[in-house]
Amino acid sequence: MSIRQSKTDVILIGAGIMSATLGTLLKELVPDWNITVFEKLANAGEESSNEWNNAGTGHAALCELNYTVEKPDGSVDISKALKINEEYQVSKQFWSYLVNSNLIRNPEDFIRPLPHLSFVQGEQNVSFLKKRFEALSANPLFQGMEFSDDPKKLMEWIPLIMKDRIVNEPIAATKIDSGTDVNFGALTRMLFDHLQRKGVDIHYKHQVDDLKRTSDGVWELKVRNVDSGAVERHSAKFVFIGGGGGSLLLLQKSGIPEGKHIGGFPVSGLFMVCNNPDVIEQHHAKVYGKAKVGAPPMSVPHLDTRFIDNKKMLLFGPFAGFSPKFLKTGSMFDLLCSVKPDNVTTMLAAGAKNVPLTKYLIQQVMLSKDQRMEELREFIPNAKSEDWDIVVAGQRVQVIKDTPAGKGTLQFGTEVISAADGSIAALLGASPGASTAVSVMLDVISRCFPEHLQAWEPKIKEMIPSYGLSLLNHPELLDDIQTSTARTLGLSSELVLV
Template sequence: MEEEAVDVVLVGGGVMSATLATLLHELEPTARIEVVERLDSIASESSFAWNNAGTGHAGLCELNYTPPGPDGAIDIGKAVSINTMFEESKQLWSSLVADGNLGDPTRFLSPVPHMSFVRGEDGVRYLRSRHEAMSHHHCFETMQFSRDPATIAEWAPLLMAGRDADEPVAATRVEGGTDVNFGALTDQLFQRLGERPDDQVRISTGQKVKDIARNADGTWSLKIDTSGGDRRVLRARFIFLGAGGASLRLLQKSGIPEARGYAGFPVSGQWLRCDKPEVVARHRAKVYSKAAIGAPPMSVPHLDTRNVDGKPSLLFGPFAGFTTKFLKHGSVFDLVKSVSSSNLSPMLAVARSNFSLMKYLVDQVRLSHAQRVEELRDFYPDVDADDWRLEVAGQRVQIIKKDPKKGGVLQFGTEIVTAGDGSLAALLGASPGASTATSIMLDLIERCFPERFASAEWQARLARLVPVRATALAEDAARLRAVRERTQRILKLDAAAPSAPRSAERAPCAPREAAEVACS
């Protein structure tokens, strides 16, 4: 069997590979890149619109990103980091749209306010403190706070209709939030790459990677079975494993020492979905609240506006579950096959120390439709169960890794694992990965191609794609405002432009000084 040589192979046809392929092609147009997807269509797993909530995660509404310290002080560091990383994603999309390399942004991006909602006096005190801390930072200076039922009802009518008037409630709102159809974004990125006249990027579907082996010259060979029954071998200088939950097994097959000790904890998900126009029309927001005790961060409850293929819907959830599959279209043997001598101990340690999580997942699996609707009733007191149906979400595989003190820890979020020489990289973990894909992939490129990344040529091209990096945005209010003005305009998000907060309880904002940024 003959080998076909390329420069780069990206395994997985989701938003991560689409983002990395786009960046690498822009930085090195002559590189030969092939994307290999196991299914017969791209963006069919976690990136598919109904497999995720579509939240453009920007730290605006997710309460688990702003934990209180022992003294009650709110730590906003993670929220600032995620907010500015999402701004990097919007900058990349804006640059591609401006250059004619992404198409109509309204096909994948919609303006939707982001809200946080709490109940009870303890929740109100926490949210007031959170608003006070966040609104003093320029990333969140337009955040509004209210505990007035009439104001909250104006922001999101479903939250207050039928609610006990004596129940303490509070909410924050940021008008400039977004809903993202990551499946449509992936489609558009790959479509434009496939249309380039240089023919340097190839997207191959129905291609399952069976094995990965290191060659004597430092390159990699991938053995691939096609859906048509053929076999092929790809030889590449660099491999990216961006296949969602399947990345772990492929990383293990690579044999790199950096993979030792990593394991996966699969968590499935379900939503309640409503398409009834008269209900959908009464809610335009993504509303996040607090997670139940023992629930994983990905199970923070939220009631969301979704815009998929031009049609608005509502989602509520997610309701977690457990399966041994690492992909929605995977095998029940995925978890068993991932167990090795190097990761068994961390897995057992995590199992011993996460009994409450295990119980939570079992309880979630056993929920009836009526019980799920009762959880929704905390957000939407007047809910009619007949208006909602079950929607199966995508599969998430959380990271388990060795820990010198605990033996093993369960880690939420995303992590890049790279070979020592930078010739292979794998992305493990889950949310908020898709929203921060640009930042994650830029970090990967810097780690795997350090000399080229530091070159004047690549830095000049990078400055055109992402003019202002996250660190600068977090530190410089004027540059952040200028970047947002440009991305809002190019991405046609002007309807979501931040407005002057109306809440009398809002912390004072810094004046909006004039600002310019070298973006065009």
């Protein structure tokens, strides 16, 4: 039996938010390029991008305390917060372009305005939060942020959290109304529907088992039909690996030097979901606390209003855990298979360094529902067990690599690995991930298509007016962009519906 073969310009592996974003950008820049997508599941946005597998936070560092670090001298480093906020502004500009161009419709189906708050207890944490507020609120990107350590004011801001709370230590919060809740699953599906209308060839239930570089410089992929088992060969000049946690294994199979000496540490998660409409209606915000000592940044506790299928919901978590799978639908052998001769010492070094983290994850796995309810009651003092159910969230793979900080350093963030010739790129890592997808994919384009950048720049600037500029250095442009994107995406204060 002959094996089906085909050639295309671009292959995207994985039908998540990253591939959706890159595919949409490329279709706007070069409409005549042929793009093919392979996704092992039956639909787009079913793994990390799915609305049940992530927090749905439009990550702009408005409330996430792990993006601002207190330095030894007591000052607060806000550089990472500024970077993430600017990147999120880029995403909102691109989404606004898509809405204004009628390429996607009904922005309220994927993005909603929602206040973002940071909430802390204890004298040391309150002192940190106040210093963080003073550093951020002076910056135009964080205009409108408020701080209060008055329990009466906090009762106005977060009544569900303050109700029946015994305040026997300092307590404080910051609040900013320009935050968002984003349904990345819905956005991903919208973008793939758009790409399909544009003639992109999307193959669901097709798994990429292997890939290699041929003598003529193109990439050949071995693709298996999940239902029939039939094997196909597909080749392309450029390949993007956007398979979530599964990207690392495919990057290793590519054999590119840039993919060596890199490992991955899988972290799973659980959320608690409220089933009581009366409780849900008492809260309207995303409220982030501080991570416990030894916890990974992705385990910062937060109480979130969410909008899923246009229904208001309330989630708390995440509770971290450990599974050797690299994807929720992955294999129990993923972690073992990722250990290679070139990264084994890196992985061992990471294991030796992160014993407290491993211990923490094991403890999290062993928690009973009653113990999880006790953690929830730090946010909602009168929470009742019968009002809350547990759902399994997504699987994340944190990057491990050798850095100037030492061998086997665990990386927290999103990272692009690309070949020197730009013929292949892979997206690794986790949060802020989807929120910064547009900036990350523009980075992929600049790395992998440098010869086209000059010709593409006018179109990129049409889609993203701030492209190539720092919004911090152009306050008038920042004001214009924030006003226009809020109007287009339905985020203006006068449009907020509680």
